[in-house]
Amino acid sequence: MGVLDGKVVIITGGARGIGRAYALGVSSQGAGVVVADLLDGSPVAEEVAGSGGEAIAVTTDVSDEASTAAMAAAAMDRFGRVDVLINNAAMFSETTRGPFTDLTVEEWDRTFEVNVRGVWLCIKAVHPHMAAQGSGKIINIASNTCYKGTIGFPHYVASKSALLGLTRCLANELGPDGITVNTVSPDLIPNPDIRPTDATSDPFVVAGRALRRTQEAEDMVGTIIYLSSPASDFVTGQSLLVNGGAFFI
Numbered sequence: 751m752g753v754l755d756g757k758v759v760i761i762t763g764g765a766r767g768i769g770r771a772y773a774l775g776v777s778s779q780g781a782g783v784v785v786a787d788l789l790d791g792s793p794v795a796e797e798v799a800g801s802g803g804e805a806i807a808v809t810t811d812v813s814d815e816a817s818t819a820a821m822a823a824a825a826m827d828r829f830g831r832v833d834v835l836i837n838n839a840a841m842f843s844e845t846t847r848g849p850f851t852d853l854t855v856e857e858w859d860r861t862f863e864v865n866v867r868g869v870w871l872c873i874k875a876v877h878p879h880m881a882a883q884g885s886g887k888i889i890n891i892a893s894n895t896c897y898k899g900t901i902g903f904p905h906y907v908a909s910k911s912a913l914l915g916l917t918r919c920l921a922n923e924l925g926p927d928g929i930t931v932n933t934v935s936p937d938l939i940p941n942p943d944i945r946p947t948d949a950t951s952d953p954f955v956v957a958g959r960a961l962r963r964t965q966e967a968e969d970m971v972g973t974i975i976y977l978s979s980p981a982s983d984f985v986t987g988q989s990l991l992v993n994g995g996a997f998f999i
């Protein structure tokens with residue numbers, strides 16, 4: 751028995767990294783899982799199945815409207831409902847970093863296509879199903895960098911900051927449909943396999959945190975389960991930082 755028994759959760763960008771932890775976490779609470787990613791999400795879906803859960807993998811480009819519609823349709827075909835959408839897919843690990851003057855228009859635009867337009871399109875795709883159910887929960891993943899103004903990738907920080915406004919705006923518009931919209935912002939969660947440079951930046955980030963240790967993907971999972979569950983039914987339009995008490999000095 752779990753707090754998400756009978757619920758269906760779509761996780762964009764669920765094929766690796768923090769999204770994988772969300773998939774395993776919500777499944778452990780009884781949810782059916784849709785792993786929607788440009789990458790092959792089958793290994794994560796198999797991992798979920800191996801631990802006794804139910805999951806499908808749907809190849810999805812969140813920046814493409816037909817693809818996000820197909821993602822929602824696949825969830826409905828397999829599970830017959832959509833209760834939670836976790837907008838986790840992003841241009842992040844692959845984003846270029848450096849002086850803002852070195853950024854190209856193409857890099858700027860692709861970041862916004864995925865990180866902002868992609869979130870809007872995924873919400874648009876699931877909205878009819880959630881509205882028909884009279885319930886739904888949308889969780890947008892932003893970033894601690896929005897609050898910190900982290901130097902080196904302004905396209906990413908600006909794109910994630912847009913989600914804070916989108917969250918408030920859509921919380922107001924979708925509230926009458928019984929749908930909540932919230933944002934969760936992680937701090938740096940190193941993944942040495944994908945971003946080797948984080949091994950050097952992590953000690954500096956850890957020193958600026960009330961809880962002075964490395965943040966792990968699993969540190970995000972409890973908040974995601976809470977925002978996916980009935981325990982958060984009266985919480986909407988909020989932005990929650992899960993950052994170990996990062997202080998911005």
Ligand SMILES: NC(=O)c1ccc[n+]([C@@H]2O[C@H](COP(=O)([O-])OP(=O)(O)OC[C@H]3O[C@@H](n4cnc5c(N)ncnc54)[C@H](O)[C@@H]3O)[C@@H](O)[C@H]2O)c1
Nearest residue numbers: 763767768787788811812838839840842843893937938939
């Ligand atoms: N890791 C961190 O330090 C950190 C900190 C703050 C916020 N975040 C955010 O948390 C989320 C997950 O971070 P992560 O470290 O696991 O990132 P990651 O780069 O490892 O994973 C992102 C996932 O999104 C997928 N993706 C990218 N473009 C896509 C598209 N167009 N359509 C579908 N899927 C696409 C990728 O294939 C990948 O599986 C991201 O939104 C990121 O911005 C991460």
